[in-house]
Amino acid sequence: MATPKRRVSHAATASRKAQWLGALSAPAVTTCPHCGEVIMTYRACSECGYYRGRKAVEMGTEEA
Helix, strand or coil: CCCCCCCCCHHHHHHHHHHHHHHCCCCCEEECCCCCCEEECCCCCCCCCEECCEECCCCCCCCC
């Protein structure tokens, strides 16, 4: 197994992490064409249950 020849400095570690963290982005969102709710892309709408114009998930009525 490979072992490091010398210690990596805090600056080098922080620089490497900053490059990786800077490349991250928030998940893509869009609006549901059926009800207008903001949803993540490629997911069925959590409000109405539609995905790509069809009913994908049966949404039950909430009774308190």
